[in-house]
Amino acid sequence: MTITRTDIEYVAHLARLEIDPAELDGYVSKLGRIMDFIDTLEQADTDSLQPMAHPQEMAQRLRPDQVTETDRRDEYQRNAPETADGLYIVPRVVE
């Protein structure tokens, strides 16, 4: 599996990361090295196995449909970079 600069740019966009063009080649080489290492998984015979998503067999626990959390918006918004009137402020997204 060869990783190209185009792959890195595409994946960076999917992950919403901005890669400095000067660092692109470094990513190509290091991610390529990681993917070569991961490619060793191909040798495993796993045809008879189901994917294991979680370390324990468990069903989702249910709880009574009751309100347990109180409104703590002001407290939570203290960590926000920018708010106004209880709303989060971002650059204009709708023209």
Add this chain to the structure above:
Amino acid sequence: MSDSRLTVMEMARRLQAGEVSSRELTADCLSRIQAQNPALNAFIAVSEAEALAAADAADARRRAGDAGPLTGIPMAHKDIFCTAGVATTCASRMLEGFVPPYDATVVARLAAAGVVCVGKTNMDEFAMGSSNETSYFGPVLNPWDHARSPGGSSGGSAAAVAAGLVPLATGTDTGGSVRQPAALCGITGFKPSYGRVSRYGMIAFASSLDQAGLMALTAADIAAFLQVIAGADERDSTCADTPVPDYAAALETAVTGKTIGVPGEYFDAGLDPDYAAAVNAALDIYRELGATIKPVSLPNLALAVPAYYVVCPAEASSNLARFDGVRFGHRAAADDIESLYKRSRSEGFGEEVQRRIMTGTYVLSAGYYDAYYLKAQRVRQLISDDLQRCFEDVDIIAGPTTPTPAFELGAKTSDPVQMYLNDTYTVSANLAGLPAISLPCGLVGGLPAGLQLIGPHMADATVLNFAHVYQQATEWHLQAPGGAA
């Protein structure tokens, strides 16, 4: 009050006997931190005022006859556990200045037991690293040799305990982040079974692998703390509601007649020969204690690390999508929302974190999901099945924690795969959700070596029992950096 490296049990005895107050123990920890932390960089933040107030409250509880076994014991939390009103950074620029509005369940349960938190320990950024070099706040130094890494990601907790700054610290273990630094710093580090301890308020890295852990001088100290933090939590649906046994009571059980499985693959190429000798010497101790050593096989051991480095970055890329510069965390200046996301994340996250997000996004992307992500999950099942098969014949699995003792800072930073191979012996327990401990078992070239014990799911008491009887028979856990006892 200048005895260095007191255990939790010894502190508890002195508190109980009225020989010392929590305020004195806490002040002593704070003065050690003040003296040694500038060199070690083990703490990101020290909360002196809060700690002394908590110590006074603990002393008041004791006077009122309301003290529990751990009331008044000072300790530290890894800076991945949310602490209400105290900054929690995950060693990332992304969370610089973030003050959680709530406590993690582990933090809340210990506080309710009267335990005193003196500060937050340094770590690899978002727990992604095996050397503590990815921290935004700079690497922690190994107390045994300041040119070497303490391991990671819970390197600050390991160094703090090894240097005697605190008797115990929390850690988290996603692929070995409690056990590997414990081994490299010569202390005891325990990763409980997945689901034994709540993950609520523990900043998520890879949710099917993460587990809160404990780092201390002895297994007995860890058992006492596990008793408080283990058990169901309605705020974490993956936290098991199976009953919590009496861990202290199980510590003394004799290992006579028990069987220890030793995978031959552990001793293949890559393991330092002197490290192997230290592990074999530990197995001899267990023979003398009446246990049987039985060879077992983990034929797919070499696939554990590559499988881990698919599953773990995949989950990380998803978990870290929440950091978008809008609701909390670092925000970069930008004129449009897309640039705001991208710049905030690229400025806020360090190199290794971005690399793992990229790897995870890649293996989950259209066209590669089956070939990488589902394949790795099938290999995960294979590795879990191999371990289960061993436990049909043995009570516990033993081997080295790491391939070598502490390596020099900077030695593995240029090649991520070399760094990842540090996790060869530790990741399987996370993939399978099993309890595992690292305990000091010797010195290699003057540096600590770690013995790892892995038990069946929810057999946390068995793992602590095996560790404790070894520590009753040996003194490696008492070896302190610089030769001080």
